[in-house]
Amino acid sequence: MPKVGMPPLRRKALINAAISAIGDRGSLDVTMTEIANRAGVSSALAHHYFGAKDDLIQATMRHLLTDLGRDAVGALNAAETPRDRVTAIIRVNFAVGQFRPEVVHAWLAFYVEAQKSAPLRRLLRVYSRRLYSNLMSGLIDLVPRPEAERMAEAIAAMIDGLYIRRALRDGLPRPLTAAALVEDYVETKLRMLAAS
Template identity: 45%
Template sequence: MPKLGMGPVRRRQLVDATITSIHEFGLADATVTRIAKKAGVSPGIVHHYFADKDELLFESMRLMLKNLRSQAVARLTKAHTPHERISAIIDASFAPEQFSPKVTTAWLALYASAPQSKNLTRILTLYHHRLRSNLIYNLKQISPSANHVQLAEAISALIDGLYLRGALNPSLYKTTSPKTIVSDFVQSALTKGGQYV
């Protein structure tokens, strides 16, 4: 009998190595050989667990989105009011495991290559849809009269923009908390006099 059940272990190792390699070398130089070396395996084994490099990249993006979602779900179970739930969603995006240079760089690189990949576009769109629904649902309960669609889009774009800029300049949000930026924005928007109320 050979070593059994190596599949999930190896797949996870390789996906981790992929994210790290993209951060370290950039997407263009994150070669299969380089990724394999970082995972401590031979280049050949990669294609034992992934059909091709595209699948490996896709799974890496998928893991990042899944982690993001896990963070959100964990926080949402502890939230009891619409306001808390909005905060939970925002906080999840800036949890230290997600909003780290390693992850934001890889996230941005894969995001940027999505227009050329049906699969990447698909899961990103799916993630966007879920986030949007979630936001809209809670926003409605806070302020029935607001333009929920526009506000949800604004929150989402703001989060993405902070990721984008964080990827370029890892020290940018050492002083200013990105979480605060989003929270304050939501607060402003929903305050009397705010355009979204």
């Protein structure tokens, strides 16, 4: 007889194992057996919970998006000013839990795989829209809408670029350093707009 409450724990263990395996490999070229072994369960049980590997990969990406979304909502709720809202979103994206090497590698692998996987592409669109919307929630009260839109796109591109640099181990930006680079851009842009 199965233990009560085990399915959610096993699902979570498999998702964490998938993040770890993808992070170590640097790609989605991992097997269900490898993931199951890392989670301490049989391959058959992994297939029971998720079906095919693609289903587990999609669940893993949804999990990362859910974690990021939860952290963003908490940070936005704590923000007192529009400028604080922008800072909150930048910091959330570079929080220690989000900017761990294995998570960064998983995101990079998802970006690559999304070029040929419609479900992953849809999930990445959700992420992009949410990031843009969260940034706009602060920027729209700081600068005219066209500038806010440009700044939101630039901030999002900087965040993605710093994730790529982290994944490639090029300079290994630390979370605080990465957030500071993006904040420098925001402050410089706001000063330029205020002076014009």
